[in-house]
Amino acid sequence: MICCWRAAFWQWRMPSWPWRAPVPIVPACRSRKRSISCSARRTPAMTVMLWRPCFMSPKIGRNGFPGRCRITVAHKHAGRVLSRPPPASGAPVVKMPMIRSRVPGLIWPGLPGPYGDAHLALLWQLERSQWWRADVLHAHQLRQLAVVLAHAAKNVPFYRAKLAGMDLAACATSEGWAGLPILTRSDIQAAGAQLRAEAIPREHGRFHEIQTSGSTGKPIRAFGSDITSFFWNVLTLRGHLWHKHDFSGKLASIRVFDEGVGSPPKGMSVPAWGHATDVAWITGPGALLNLATASVSQQAEWLQREAPDYLLTHPSNLAALVREMGPRPAVLPNLREVWTIAESLDANVRRFVEEEWQLRVVDTYSSRECGYLATQCPMSDHYHVHSESVLVEVLDDAGQPVKPGEVGRVLISTLHNYATPLLRYEIGDYAEVGAPCPCGRGLPTLSRIVGRQRNMLTLPDGEKRWPRCGYDQFMDIVPVRQLRLVQRSLHTIDAEIVTERPLTESESAALVGIIHEALGHPFEIRLDYVAEIPRGPGGKFEEFLSAIDRASESTET
Template identity: 25%
Template sequence: MKTFNISLFLKRFPIKRAKQELLKISEIKEADYEGFLKSKKAEIVNFHLKNNTFYQSKVKAGFSDWESLPILKKKDFQIPLKERLSEGFSEKKVYVNKTSGSSGNPFRFAKNKFSHAMTWAYHMERFGWHGIDFNSSFQARYYGIPLDFVQNKTVKLKDFLANRHRFSILDLSEKALGEMLEVYKKKPFDYINGYTSSIVLFAKYLKKKNIVLKDFCPSLKVCIVTSEMLFDEDKNLLEKQFGVPVVNEYGCSEAGVIAFTNSEDEWEVDSKTLFVEILDENDKPLPFGQEGRIVITSLHNKAHPFIRYEIGDYGALHEKSTFKKPILKKLVGRTNDFAILPSGKKAAGMTFYVITKNIMEESGNLKEFKVIQTKMDTFEIDYVSDEILKAEKIKTITATLEQFLEPGLTFHFNRKQQLDRTEIGKLKQFISNIKQ
């Protein structure tokens, strides 16, 4: 029984029509794809210029060429949703959701039902690359769960209907990880899906016990991580301890999947429902290979304009990208994930997080950690490990970080039983409390 398709149909998301449209787009030849994107971009812009007063107020000079259009930021959407909806759409007739707030500017947004169906159809296609069928495959799920009684029961019902078992990621103690392993021994999971940090922590537990998960759960096919950075060493760890391929999903609630690992282990960008640009600080497109701000356009969302929308991430497209098959070369981090130092230097938080991570993991007992900038010259490094870091190791980390950043910085190392996560269970690996 195709329960997932039925659930979308009951919510009046036209999934069948969306799959047909996606197939039609897939059949467009590479030579014709630039023309297809140009046509879709013009179509969505002209629709909103005609039907959306909010977007009309942003494009006061009219639509002359693509680069003349404004870059929309999260702060532009800090007005009531009803004031941003296109003519003919109401909150009762669209899909409504809210952003995660990881950028510090959460807001509600909408998608017309066909646009949301296109997002799901694309999602299902990408998971299908790795033998996963949303209607039948059994998922081991690592996401947060609401504590509110009604919301909690609603999520559990959705999990049941969607054929998935949700593990608690609020308790990742040694005892809880051991109990988690026992579930894998009893249930025929097809795939693992969820927040990177929680899944990596489970893999570290397996490594400590010298266990390969597929030996206990032979039905397991693939591990798909999302929402948090996946580093190469963590990917290698997951593949070794799970015994299955690891897929990296990158997306946002407003757009859905932006990039997804394909069968050639490339981070393929969605060019069917989105148009993705990499821009410099002057809003000019950057050549393939160069890092800049990630800006997206939703090609089918007529309810709400996400046109040249800056999602708050930095990244780069691979040099071998094409219009039909863009490849994400790297994801650097969020625009607010930077450390501002006393000299005025600005350093990507993720970069020195990686440096610290590499040194700390040499000790062999590190489970997870995060870096918090509390002052221009002061950083708190909270970590979970079997043993406390020795003074010699702390000295090495401090010297290396000062060499990379600048001298005169202070680092406090705080061993914790468990790290604080967001309400939905995400671990933010770098936090700056400095006003940027």
């Protein structure tokens, strides 16, 4: 059986690890997961599962190997050239991590067992689909969304009423999709349990509750399944592989954990990086520190003790750490890369950190209710949308798609959440659409995640714009530990400041001048010295908040 599958892979011209190029001739696999209409299949240790995505569930023997199964050509794109080859410098070369074998007595080559097989199977597909043309990716998204629509109309009370009388087949087209009503945060809150599916296919596994952090004090409640968790794990793995992470290194995470987990000053040591990697691969150790209870000085001391190879934290916390610790080589000589999560990464913060620590900052875009949305490209600062998991639309105020270089509001449609389907969900973020990436991937790009509606500045004439706080410039005036601007009215901005000492009159005037330049208008700036600016739910810190028109705010992640 192993030799048969090996021969099949060779016929498909599967390149050896690392994968440098797409496979241009794409065979289709028959999905054995009901309600997931795309391709997929599991093989012994490298699997062919799940793009579009499909699971093939052959008969599994007691030893974890699949029984007899066959590959079928099941869609109109099979046999066609679906992608343009990437440049020679395209996909990065990565050292193959060691497989964690789940079969007693077998260490190498490792056999990760059915669940690990499934992760490798989806990765096998994603390594190819990322190079497909944008139109091919979109065609597969619409095929999957047609199945999701049918499920929602039948099994979800909210959509049963919303979609009544609509031609679902026509909706699942490029022209018809824009005619579907937009789902707002208020809709989700009002619908409550009506958005939960009455039934999902047995193969999708268990329900679990998802609750957003609720930065505005109004969290939303949704549900996911084992399938949504599975996609979260695999897209995490995609990010690791894109950025050539050495799985033998140590990963330190400074983020909000449950009470009692990673408490300072010692934090918590764990044997591996986390569940996403542990299902199939052997990694180095991990270290956890709770952002909710650890001060910046405690974090700095902890990082020096742990000496990690990789660090994961929030952008605002990262900037505070850099200011606290100084140049990296002297304090964290082993650190290779920093990943940021949960908040918008401002270009000034990115530049400040990369200049001070002389390493790359990699950002991710995700939400609790929708999963991983986009990850920064390994060759540029663009974010690649994970089109195999979500359909992302960026629209202007008239509801039309914006062009590259323009900013619009973000709508998300989840492709695989049958527990709470979120279709054309206005998540509350604004993003700038990017041009096709020079890396050669066909995945759509976002050039930046601008922020949320509550982070928009309103000028006295009613015009709205995105403020640029310029945190690095504040440091040229006085050591500012924290600073947040809060717009109280059309004419007044409160500047909440945490400093080691009060500013002199000249320093205050200089700071106000920088704020005026960043905001593009001579607002009345009121300096408010505070002992600390607490983080919001989920450990998030926002440098600018608008107290104007709070009723218009959208969802939190």
